Amino acid sequence: MYERLFGAHTSHVEAILEGSELDTLAELHALADEAIREAVARQVDLGLDVVTDGEMRRAHYVNSLFDGLTGLAESDVPEFFAGDDGVAPPPEPVARAPIAVRSNPLVREHEFLAGLTAHPSKVAIQTPSSFYFPAARFSSEAYASRAKFVADVVAVVRELVAGAVEAGVRYIQFDYPLYPALADPEKREELLAGSNDDLDTIFDAAIAADNAVLEGLPDGVTTGLHVCRGNFRSHWWAQGSLEPVAERMFNELRHDRFLVEWEDTEREGDYSALRYVPPGPVVVMGLISSKVGRLEDEDDVVAAFADCARYLDVDQLAVSPQCGFASVWHGNDLTEEDQWRKLELVSRVAERVWNA
Numbered sequence: 001m002y003e004r005l006f007g008a009h010t011s012h013v014e015a016i017l018e019g020s021e022l023d024t025l026a027e028l029h030a031l032a033d034e035a036i037r038e039a040v041a042r043q044v045d046l047g048l049d050v051v052t053d054g055e056m057r058r059a060h061y062v063n064s065l066f067d068g069l070t071g072l073a074e075s076d077v078p079e080f081f082a083g084d085d086g087v088a089p090p091p092e093p094v095a096r097a098p099i100a101v102r103s104n105p106l107v108r109e110h111e112f113l114a115g116l117t118a119h120p121s122k123v124a125i126q127t128p129s130s131f132y133f134p135a136a137r138f139s140s141e142a143y144a145s146r147a148k149f150v151a152d153v154v155a156v157v158r159e160l161v162a163g164a165v166e167a168g169v170r171y172i173q174f175d176y177p178l179y180p181a182l183a184d185p186e187k188r189e190e191l192l193a194g195s196n197d198d199l200d201t202i203f204d205a206a207i208a209a210d211n212a213v214l215e216g217l218p219d220g221v222t223t224g225l226h227v228c229r230g231n232f233r234s235h236w237w238a239q240g241s242l243e244p245v246a247e248r249m250f251n252e253l254r255h256d257r258f259l260v261e262w263e264d265t266e267r268e269g270d271y272s273a274l275r276y277v278p279p280g281p282v283v284v285m286g287l288i289s290s291k292v293g294r295l296e297d298e299d300d301v302v303a304a305f306a307d308c309a310r311y312l313d314v315d316q317l318a319v320s321p322q323c324g325f326a327s328v329w330h331g332n333d334l335t336e337e338d339q340w341r342k343l344e345l346v347s348r349v350a351e352r353v354w355n356a
Contacts, residue, residue, distance in 0.1 A: 071097040095138040106164040122171035129206035134194030224257035241269025274311035286322030293334035
């Protein structure tokens, strides 16, 4: 029953329902409908430029891709995040057979969202370069090499994105690319240890894969790349300045927006990597933490843009939370009202910086 919506994550949905007052998937759908209506209305009221459905139909952020595919099975290999407590998110599924599209979660999400508001909105899907991480994503019975697997990932993402555009989606965000791992010395070593390729070869392949899913998109469709460093129960995955990857990332990738996590300059480096951004793309500065409940000081956030403007014109900048408030159903270590206060702060900062 659960596979109709959650695909390979059947056990995840069972975990959500266990111990709750919900008995069926239909009840879970209805609860999601109600939560999405409330979330969209509040985002519009706050004056956000673009709204989402909060990804409330997803047990895990990857469901936008994996729920639409055949050939997958549950994995028992977790991915551990920083934090010294061994906290690990639910593992992503593994391709046990060649993958193919069976349905389009992006279209389902968009159709409900479009029925609630005419306000600009977006949908998000995992970007192909994330599949170059050294974790197991496929079995040798399904694919002879990671390159062949990623080629099929590119093909299915292109198909899902084309279907979303045909359904009326005009803003697509691609999540969790490889580049922060290439910038992190520890993660970079892990990646190279698990590959027969050198760093430049992997970097070339990642850029080619992420650009390939943008080919052929019509005018009027905005694409964004969320340069995520990991997000699970307030834990992060990668650290370090973007300096080693910034020039190639900003200049060779063809996205219209780069949504970059930059809420902690001690862990993520200063803003000087912005000097590599060419004319055109907008960098959405993730200066508001989605991992902690403490509300940032508004004056401090506004002042950060004065620092950013030393490297990139403010008209090529924007502001947002650094990541989602929950990438899986567990959520981060903050309350719902903490989240709304932070989104209110985003609107106030935008008004001050751009007189919006």
